[in-house]
Amino acid sequence: MTRVLVLDIPSWADRFDTEAESHRQFDPVIRAVENTVPLVRVLGAGRIAMGARGPARYYRGEDGAAEALRRVHPDARIGVADGLFTAVLAARAANPVLIVPAGDSPAFLAPLSVAHLGDPDMADLLRRLGVSTLGGFAQLDDVSVRDRFGFPGERLHRFARGLDDSPIVPRDIPIDYAVESVFDPAIVRADELAFAMRATADDFIDRIARDRLACTAVWVTLTSERGERFERCWAHPTVFAGTDVVDRVRWQLESVARLTTDTSTEGFAGDGIVGVRLAPDQLAPQSRFERGMWGAPSSDRIHSVLSRVQSILGHEGVLTATIGGGRTLVEREIFSPWGDKPVIEHDAAKPWPGRLPDRVPTTVYRDGTAIMVGGTAVISPAETLAEPPRWLELDGRRRDVAAWSGPWPISERWWDGGGIRYRLQVVDTTGAAWVLLSAGPDWTIEARYD
Amino acid sequence: MSAAGRIVEHMFELSALRERIREMEGPRVDPRLPVHPALSGLIGGGLVPGGVYSLSPSLTLALALATEAVAESGWCAAVGFPNLGIEAVAECGISLNRFVSIPTPKEHWATVVGAVCDGFTVVIARSPASVPAATASRIAAVARRTGAVLIVLGEWPGATARLEVDGVRNLGIGDGHGLLTGRDIRVRAVTRGITKTAVLPWPFDREPEPALAPVRHLRAVT
Incomplete structure (x- = not known):
C-alpha cells in the first residue's frame, strides 16, 4: 500500500472572495512544499497530496516529514496514511499532525460517517440501508456491493475498507514548461519588454503545443532590479498563443508601474525588469479546443480581433x-476585461427594493455628474418635494421641466449609516x-433615456 | 499543427465542412439583416451587410437598429460609449455573452472601429466630431468586405442611410405623479435623398400610441 502524506489548510477557500483568488494565493504554499518535496499533487485550493516515502526518508521518518511540512503554513494540518483517501481524512482529523500507521486504515476509518465518501447520493442510499459508518459499509460483501452499486460503488467500497490505491499523480502543472528570461541591462519600458519576450513566449507555447497540450492560464512573474517579484495569473478565454503571452507580460508591467507610481514615490517607478518567468497554470488537451473552434469559428475570430484591440488599448480597454445585484444602475453593472472572469458580488435575481423597475434607461x-434642479427641490420629512422642479441645468444649459415624478426613496446600507437617497424622474x-438621484440637498444624474 | 493537417486528421469534420460549403453555395437569400418592424420600412426592409447607418445621438435608436440582427447569433460591439447602460442593452434582447464594450478608444478610434468591423456582426460607434472622408471610406471598405453593419452616432460621409430622432412623446409621467412607462420616438430617415418617417415605440415590444400612429397608416397605404 502506498503511504501518502496530505497537507490540508482547513477552510482555505473561505478566506478569499473568489475561487480564482484562493487558488492564486495558494500557489506560494505549493511552491514552498515543492521546495521540500518535488512531486506533489494539488487536490484543490488548500490541499496537497504527495507520496510519503521520499520525504520520510529525507526527514528520517514520517513524523519528521510531517513536522517539516507543517512549517509551510501556520494553519497546515498533516495526515499520513495508506492511500490517498485515508490520508485526506487523517489530515482533516489531524491537530496538527495525524499519522495512521500502515495497516491501521480500516480501524481509523470504521467510526467515520459515510458522508466522508464524498458522494452524497451514495451516502444517502447507504443510510437508508441502515449503514451510517464507513466501518459498516466496509463489512458489506464486496460482490454484493458490485452487483448493487456497480463500479463506482465498488471503488468507494475499497476506500471504506482502507484499500484506496489511487496513484499520486504529480502536480498537473509540469514544472519544466516554465521558462525564464534574464535581462542585463534591465528593461524599463513595456514595449521593449514585449519585444524582448517575443521569441521566448513563442518557444514557451510551442513546447507546450508539441506535447499536444494547450495553455489556458499562465503565470507571469516579473522580477525588478531590487529583487521585488510581481506575480499574476492570466486566464485566456480559449488558448494562449505566443503573442497573447507577450501582451500579458506587457500589461502586467504597465499595471505594476501604474500601481506603484500611484501609491508611493518610491517603489517600481523607473525600476527596471531583470527577469520574466512564464509558467503554465492550466493545461488541457489540444483536441478539446480544436473541436470547439471548428464548431464556432466566429468566436475564435472575435477573440483574435479583441486581442488585437487589447494590444492597442491595454487589457482593460x-x-x-x-x-449583478444592486439598487442603482451603476451598482448593477459589472464590467470585466475581455479574457477575465467577472466577479459578481451580489445576485441580480434577489429582490433589490428601490431599484428602477424594468425598462431601464440607455x-x-x-461619474456622479451634478445637475441643478430649479425650484426648491428639497425633500421634506414627508418624502415629498417642497416645490415642484421647474428646470434642470446641466453644462450651463437650462432645460424647462415638462413632467416629473417622485421622489422615491432608495434605502441602502442603513447599517452603515448610509442614509436614504431619493430618485426623481424628470422629462424636459x-x-x-432623466433619472436623478439626491445626494444630500444636491442632485446628480443617474441616467437618461435617449 | 497546420490547418490542413487538422482537416486530414478529422475526416468527419471535413464532411461537415463540405456540408457548410454546400449551404453557402445554395440559393441566394435576401442578405439583409432583420431590424425592428417600425424601422424596417425606413431602410428598405433591413440592414444591408457592410452598410453604414448614421444616427442622431440616441442610443435607444441605435439599439433598435442593432437588436434583431444579433438576437439569434452574431456579436455586437459598442465603441466609444463610456455611459452605455448595460442593463438596457440586455433588456432590449442583445445577449451580453456576445457583446463587448470598448468605452474609450481615444485617438485609436479609427483603428479600433476598423478592427471590430472585421469579425463583429454589428458595430455601434460614436464618431468623433468629424470623420475625415478618407478614414470613413477606409472603415466602410472593411465593413463591405466583412459584411459588418456599422451604426454610427454622429455624422458619416457617404452613409447608407441617415436616421434622426424628430421628437419624442413620453408616456405615463405627469406633473408630480406616474412613472415613465413608454416613449414614442418619431424617427426621420433619409436614404438616397428620400425622406420617410416612422414611430419607434420604446420599450420595443410595445404598440405605439394611436395619436402618433398615422405616420404608420400613411406608409401602409402607399
Missing part, C-alpha cells in the same frame, strides 16, 4: 459586461427624460 452616468421640454 475591452470590456464584457454582466448584470445612458448611465457613472425637449422630450429628454
